[in-house]
């Protein structure tokens with residue numbers, strides 16, 4: 302049984318920075334995680350990359366040789382990955398041990414987790430290979446001060462949930478940039494009434510019905526529980542990590558084993 306985080310979210314939401322901080326944190330506490338780069342356009346890394354999609358295909362080559370633009374080229378690269386799950390990916394996965402913990406740093410193109418089936422097939426493949434996978438969706442806290450941007454971020458997260466059908470953790474990133482924590486707090490576990498009144502205040506009256514449905518949707522499915530992440534604080538990283546570990550049952554097997562061998566218990 303392997304464990305994996307699939308780190309997703311809009312462009313620039315802080316995925317790679319999170320990956321890097323997570324790696325450092327794990328190093329500090331003496332825990333081994335393996336970083337996998339799934340972004341064929343990435344150039345600089347502040348964590349050691351143990352598996353890299355660019356060894357399979359790079360965006361530069363695709364753009365140069367096929368004359369594609371950056372976004373079409375990226376989709377092309379990811380589809381190439383999809384075509385190579387059984388050979389390239391499996392070869393890579395064979396290099397890991399049974400209960401290794403992998404963190405996949407994904408590209409930020411929103412298409413990848415809204416309607417292009419590549420990531421879905423990718424995680425299906427990981428599941429077949431006996432990985433417990435969790436989607437870690439990052440949303441930039443800077444967008445949360447505005448309720449309309451917040452709703453759009455929630456909808457993108459919901460798309461990912463529907464597309465991927467994975468255990469899912471929402472994270473509000475870049476909390477160090479939030480000067481007034483109170484502004485953000487009501488968005489961590491928002492209530493339909495609060496969202497609705499804010500939406501109605503900002504938008505023309507003819508959106509009233511739509512706003513009500515959106516606010517209720519967000520509330521009904523209680524999909525929007527955001528965990529704030531402040532990378533300056535080790536405790537914040539630890540808190541986020543423990544939620545994710547819980548989601549993929551990391552560490553539970555170990556507990557069971559200890560208990561099994563405890564002579565005090567029957």
Ligand SMILES: Nc1nc2c(ncn2[C@@H]2O[C@H](COP(=O)(O)OP(=O)(O)OP(=O)(O)O)[C@@H](O)[C@H]2O)c(=O)[nH]1
Nearest residue numbers: 311312313314315316317318408409475477478532
């Ligand atoms: N202040 C602050 N800046 C951050 C934080 N996380 C990321 N950034 C900045 O936000 C920008 C984007 O960060 P990345 O980690 O590259 O974001 P990403 O989601 O990997 O971006 P793409 O891979 O291009 O989609 C960079 O300039 C980072 O320095 C944070 O916690 N605090």
Ligand SMILES: [Mg+2]
Nearest residue numbers: 316317340407
């Ligand atoms: Mg990145």
